[in-house]
Amino acid sequence: MSHDLLRIAIVAAQLLLLAAMSFSIVRMVRGPRAQDRVLALDALYVNAMILLLTVGIRSGSMLYVEAGLIIALLGFAGTVALSKFLMRGQVIE
Amino acid sequence: MSHLDALPPWAAILVAVLVLLGALFAFVGSLGLLRLKNFYQRVHAPTLGTTLGTFFMLAASITCFSVLHGRPIFYEILIGVFLTLTTPITLMLLVRAALYRDREEGSADVPQASPQE
Numbered sequence: 001m002s003h004d005l006l007r008i009a010i011v012a013a014q015l016l017l018l019a020a021m022s023f024s025i026v027r028m029v030r031g032p033r034a035q036d037r038v039l040a041l042d043a044l045y046v047n048a049m050i051l052l053l054t055v056g057i058r059s060g061s062m063l064y065v066e067a068g069l070i071i072a073l074l075g076f077a078g079t080v081a082l083s084k085f086l087m088r089g090q091v092i093e
Numbered sequence: 094m095s096h097l098d099a100l101p102p103w104a105a106i107l108v109a110v111l112v113l114l115g116a117l118f119a120f121v122g123s124l125g126l127l128r129l130k131n132f133y134q135r136v137h138a139p140t141l142g143t144t145l146g147t148f149f150m151l152a153a154s155i156t157c158f159s160v161l162h163g164r165p166i167f168y169e170i171l172i173g174v175f176l177t178l179t180t181p182i183t184l185m186l187l188v189r190a191a192l193y194r195d196r197e198e199g200s201a202d203v204p205q206a207s208p209q210e
Contacts, residue, residue, distance in 0.1 A: 006097055006106070008109075009113050010112055016116040017116050020119050020122070020124075023127040024127075024139075034194075039126070042183060043123055046147070050150050053153075053169075054112060057112065060095070062168070072179070079183040084190075087186070
Protein backbone atom coordinates (compact mmCIF):
# COMPACT_ATOMS: atom_id res chain seq x y z
CA MET A 1 0.00 0.00 0.00
CA SER A 2 2.73 2.43 1.00
CA HIS A 3 4.56 1.64 -2.25
CA ASP A 4 1.53 2.64 -4.32
CA LEU A 5 1.48 5.84 -2.27
CA LEU A 6 5.14 6.42 -3.14
CA ARG A 7 4.50 5.87 -6.87
CA ILE A 8 1.52 8.24 -6.85
CA ALA A 9 3.55 10.82 -4.91
CA ILE A 10 6.43 10.66 -7.40
CA VAL A 11 4.12 11.08 -10.41
CA ALA A 12 2.28 13.95 -8.69
CA ALA A 13 5.61 15.61 -7.87
CA GLN A 14 6.72 15.28 -11.49
CA LEU A 15 3.48 16.85 -12.71
CA LEU A 16 3.89 19.74 -10.22
CA LEU A 17 7.47 20.28 -11.40
CA LEU A 18 6.39 20.21 -15.05
CA ALA A 19 3.81 22.90 -14.22
CA ALA A 20 6.53 24.91 -12.44
CA MET A 21 8.81 24.63 -15.50
CA SER A 22 6.00 25.76 -17.80
CA PHE A 23 5.37 28.78 -15.53
CA SER A 24 9.05 29.72 -15.88
CA ILE A 25 8.85 29.31 -19.65
CA VAL A 26 5.74 31.56 -19.78
CA ARG A 27 7.63 34.19 -17.77
CA MET A 28 10.63 33.82 -20.10
CA VAL A 29 8.47 34.38 -23.18
CA ARG A 30 6.43 37.23 -21.70
CA GLY A 31 9.39 39.14 -20.32
CA PRO A 32 8.76 42.07 -20.07
CA ARG A 33 12.47 42.93 -19.73
CA ALA A 34 15.74 41.07 -20.22
CA GLN A 35 16.37 40.61 -16.48
CA ASP A 36 12.99 38.86 -16.12
CA ARG A 37 13.99 36.40 -18.82
CA VAL A 38 17.34 35.66 -17.14
CA LEU A 39 15.57 35.15 -13.81
CA ALA A 40 13.10 32.77 -15.48
CA LEU A 41 16.00 30.80 -16.99
CA ASP A 42 17.54 30.52 -13.51
CA ALA A 43 14.26 29.17 -12.07
CA LEU A 44 13.87 26.85 -15.08
CA TYR A 45 17.19 25.06 -14.60
CA VAL A 46 16.66 24.62 -10.87
CA ASN A 47 13.25 23.07 -11.54
CA ALA A 48 14.76 20.81 -14.21
CA MET A 49 17.40 19.65 -11.72
CA ILE A 50 14.73 18.82 -9.10
CA LEU A 51 12.76 16.96 -11.79
CA LEU A 52 15.87 14.90 -12.64
CA LEU A 53 16.19 13.94 -8.96
CA THR A 54 12.61 12.60 -8.95
CA VAL A 55 13.35 10.64 -12.13
CA GLY A 56 16.41 9.23 -10.35
CA ILE A 57 14.34 8.13 -7.33
CA ARG A 58 11.81 6.53 -9.68
CA SER A 59 14.38 4.58 -11.69
CA GLY A 60 16.72 3.79 -8.79
CA SER A 61 19.84 5.00 -10.59
CA MET A 62 22.42 7.27 -8.94
CA LEU A 63 23.51 8.59 -12.35
CA TYR A 64 20.69 11.15 -12.38
CA VAL A 65 22.22 12.86 -9.34
CA GLU A 66 25.39 13.48 -11.33
CA ALA A 67 23.33 14.83 -14.23
CA GLY A 68 21.61 17.18 -11.76
CA LEU A 69 24.99 18.36 -10.49
CA ILE A 70 26.10 19.16 -14.05
CA ILE A 71 22.85 21.06 -14.72
CA ALA A 72 23.39 23.12 -11.55
CA LEU A 73 26.99 23.90 -12.59
CA LEU A 74 26.21 24.93 -16.17
CA GLY A 75 23.12 26.90 -15.10
CA PHE A 76 25.20 28.88 -12.61
CA ALA A 77 27.79 29.73 -15.28
CA GLY A 78 25.06 30.71 -17.73
CA THR A 79 23.21 32.99 -15.32
CA VAL A 80 26.42 34.71 -14.21
CA ALA A 81 27.48 35.30 -17.82
CA LEU A 82 24.05 36.70 -18.75
CA SER A 83 23.96 39.01 -15.69
CA LYS A 84 27.43 40.26 -16.54
CA PHE A 85 26.29 40.90 -20.08
CA LEU A 86 23.26 42.89 -18.85
CA MET A 87 25.52 44.97 -16.62
CA ARG A 88 28.35 45.78 -19.03
CA GLY A 89 27.22 44.83 -22.51
CA GLN A 90 29.98 42.23 -22.80
CA VAL A 91 30.87 39.02 -20.97
CA ILE A 92 34.69 39.11 -20.92
CA GLU A 93 36.37 42.48 -20.56
CA MET B 94 8.31 -5.69 -8.92
CA SER B 95 10.78 -2.86 -9.05
CA HIS B 96 13.49 -1.50 -6.79
CA LEU B 97 10.92 0.71 -5.04
CA ASP B 98 9.22 -2.40 -3.61
CA ALA B 99 12.45 -3.20 -1.78
CA LEU B 100 11.93 -0.13 0.42
CA PRO B 101 10.43 -0.82 3.87
CA PRO B 102 7.01 0.87 4.36
CA TRP B 103 8.28 3.59 6.72
CA ALA B 104 10.95 4.61 4.18
CA ALA B 105 8.42 4.59 1.32
CA ILE B 106 6.06 6.92 3.20
CA LEU B 107 8.94 9.20 4.28
CA VAL B 108 10.26 9.45 0.72
CA ALA B 109 6.75 10.11 -0.63
CA VAL B 110 6.16 12.97 1.82
CA LEU B 111 9.60 14.51 1.16
CA VAL B 112 9.19 14.29 -2.64
CA LEU B 113 5.76 15.92 -2.49
CA LEU B 114 6.96 18.71 -0.17
CA GLY B 115 9.94 19.47 -2.40
CA ALA B 116 7.83 19.60 -5.57
CA LEU B 117 5.23 21.75 -3.82
CA PHE B 118 7.83 24.34 -2.77
CA ALA B 119 9.29 24.47 -6.29
CA PHE B 120 5.78 24.85 -7.71
CA VAL B 121 4.89 27.73 -5.36
CA GLY B 122 8.19 29.42 -6.19
CA SER B 123 7.52 29.31 -9.93
CA LEU B 124 3.93 30.41 -9.40
CA GLY B 125 5.28 33.48 -7.60
CA LEU B 126 7.65 34.10 -10.51
CA LEU B 127 4.63 34.11 -12.81
CA ARG B 128 2.19 36.09 -10.66
CA LEU B 129 4.12 38.83 -8.82
CA LYS B 130 3.99 42.39 -10.12
CA ASN B 131 7.50 43.74 -10.72
CA PHE B 132 11.02 42.41 -11.11
CA TYR B 133 12.22 43.17 -7.58
CA GLN B 134 9.28 41.19 -6.14
CA ARG B 135 9.70 38.36 -8.61
CA VAL B 136 13.37 37.86 -7.72
CA HIS B 137 12.37 36.51 -4.30
CA ALA B 138 9.95 33.82 -5.44
CA PRO B 139 12.16 31.18 -7.15
CA THR B 140 14.54 31.06 -4.16
CA LEU B 141 11.81 29.05 -2.42
CA GLY B 142 12.48 26.30 -4.96
CA THR B 143 16.26 26.59 -4.79
CA THR B 144 16.39 26.37 -0.99
CA LEU B 145 13.50 24.36 0.48
CA GLY B 146 12.56 22.61 -2.79
CA THR B 147 16.03 21.20 -3.35
CA PHE B 148 16.49 20.52 0.36
CA PHE B 149 13.43 18.25 0.59
CA MET B 150 14.16 16.55 -2.74
CA LEU B 151 17.77 15.85 -1.73
CA ALA B 152 16.57 14.50 1.62
CA ALA B 153 14.18 12.18 -0.25
CA SER B 154 16.96 11.04 -2.58
CA ILE B 155 19.41 10.44 0.31
CA THR B 156 16.78 8.48 2.27
CA CYS B 157 15.80 6.37 -0.75
CA PHE B 158 19.31 5.41 -1.87
CA SER B 159 20.68 4.97 1.66
CA VAL B 160 17.90 2.50 2.54
CA LEU B 161 18.14 0.72 -0.84
CA HIS B 162 21.92 0.24 -0.68
CA GLY B 163 21.95 -0.49 3.04
CA ARG B 164 24.68 2.07 3.78
CA PRO B 165 24.62 5.85 4.27
CA ILE B 166 25.03 7.75 0.98
CA PHE B 167 25.59 11.50 1.25
CA TYR B 168 26.66 12.08 -2.33
CA GLU B 169 23.63 14.30 -3.05
CA ILE B 170 24.75 16.85 -0.45
CA LEU B 171 27.20 18.13 -3.11
CA ILE B 172 24.25 19.58 -5.06
CA GLY B 173 22.89 21.25 -1.91
CA VAL B 174 26.26 22.80 -1.01
CA PHE B 175 26.77 23.98 -4.57
CA LEU B 176 23.33 25.58 -4.90
CA THR B 177 23.60 27.22 -1.46
CA LEU B 178 26.89 28.79 -2.52
CA THR B 179 25.89 29.91 -6.01
CA THR B 180 22.28 31.14 -5.69
CA PRO B 181 23.09 34.31 -3.67
CA ILE B 182 25.95 35.14 -6.06
CA THR B 183 23.83 34.86 -9.21
CA LEU B 184 20.87 36.75 -7.77
CA MET B 185 23.05 39.58 -6.39
CA LEU B 186 24.73 39.96 -9.79
CA LEU B 187 21.37 39.90 -11.56
CA VAL B 188 19.70 42.43 -9.25
CA ARG B 189 22.68 44.79 -9.41
CA ALA B 190 22.54 44.61 -13.21
CA ALA B 191 18.77 45.27 -13.17
CA LEU B 192 19.19 48.20 -10.75
CA TYR B 193 21.94 49.66 -12.93
CA ARG B 194 19.75 49.36 -16.03
CA ASP B 195 16.73 50.94 -14.28
CA ARG B 196 18.85 53.85 -13.01
CA GLU B 197 20.37 54.40 -16.43
CA GLU B 198 16.86 54.81 -17.83
CA GLY B 199 15.91 57.21 -15.02
CA SER B 200 13.07 54.94 -13.88
CA ALA B 201 10.92 56.42 -11.10
CA ASP B 202 10.40 52.97 -9.50
CA VAL B 203 13.92 52.63 -8.09
CA PRO B 204 15.77 55.01 -5.73
CA GLN B 205 18.59 56.94 -7.34
CA ALA B 206 22.20 56.25 -6.39
CA SER B 207 23.33 57.86 -3.12
CA PRO B 208 26.43 60.10 -3.42
CA GLN B 209 28.87 57.79 -1.60
CA GLU B 210 28.26 54.85 -3.98
